[in-house]
Amino acid sequence: MGDITQLIVRAQSGERPAIDALFEALYPELRRIAHARLSRHQRDTLLDTTVLLHECYLKLLRSERLGATDRAHFIAYAATMMRSLIVDAARARHSERRGAGAVHLALDTELSEQLARELAEPAEEILDVDRALTELAALEPRLAQVVEMRYFAGMSEADVAATLGVSDRTVRRDWEKARLLLAHALRAN
Numbered sequence: 001m002g003d004i005t006q007l008i009v010r011a012q013s014g015e016r017p018a019i020d021a022l023f024e025a026l027y028p029e030l031r032r033i034a035h036a037r038l039s040r041h042q043r044d045t046l047l048d049t050t051v052l053l054h055e056c057y058l059k060l061l062r063s064e065r066l067g068a069t070d071r072a073h074f075i076a077y078a079a080t081m082m083r084s085l086i087v088d089a090a091r092a093r094h095s096e097r098r099g100a101g102a103v104h105l106a107l108d109t110e111l112s113e114q115l116a117r118e119l120a121e122p123a124e125e126i127l128d129v130d131r132a133l134t135e136l137a138a139l140e141p142r143l144a145q146v147v148e149m150r151y152f153a154g155m156s157e158a159d160v161a162a163t164l165g166v167s168d169r170t171v172r173r174d175w176e177k178a179r180l181l182l183a184h185a186l187r188a189n
Contacts, residue, residue: 059081060078087127087130128186133148142174
């Protein structure tokens with residue numbers, strides 16, 4: 001059993017030093033994933049790479065049970081947490097756009113409409129993707145897992161295949177099918 005797997009086993013029993021050591025050992029990889037996830041949504045949220053990682057760590061500490069059994073599962077689990085945090089931040093930003101406690105300023109109509117479009121589009125895109133992925137998970141859970149591992153965790157086909165216990169070819173087919181279904185769901189919105 002590798003060092004990471006041993007840390008995961010200890011972390012599953014609630015051992016705080018093991019969680020700290022696990023996060024520290026995987027920090028560079030998790031940071032790369034967080035940066036990749038935020039690179040296309042930089043202005044959509046108030047999150048940056050470091051904040052996203054720290055929020056992910058805090059969420060991991062608050063969770064009752066670590067939902068991972070090995071390194072690949074942990075990376076996929078962390079990527080799912082990051083997705084959740086990004087979606088929550090987009091929801092918060094989306095609600096701010098609708099005036100959640102904001103001080104109202106008088107703006108001319110053209111400037112107001114332009115500002116509303118700029119704020120709404122990225123946050124709504126994140127929320128649309130989240131809704132589509134949630135719908136996909138209800139219909140085809142494995143396809144949603146493949147998307148989370150490939151897209152959100154940046155895992156290779158081989159890593160996803162090993163994690164899910166399927167062949168690389170099955171992962172490729174699932175990835176293509178999921179992309180088509182998500183594209184269709186996003187066009188329908």
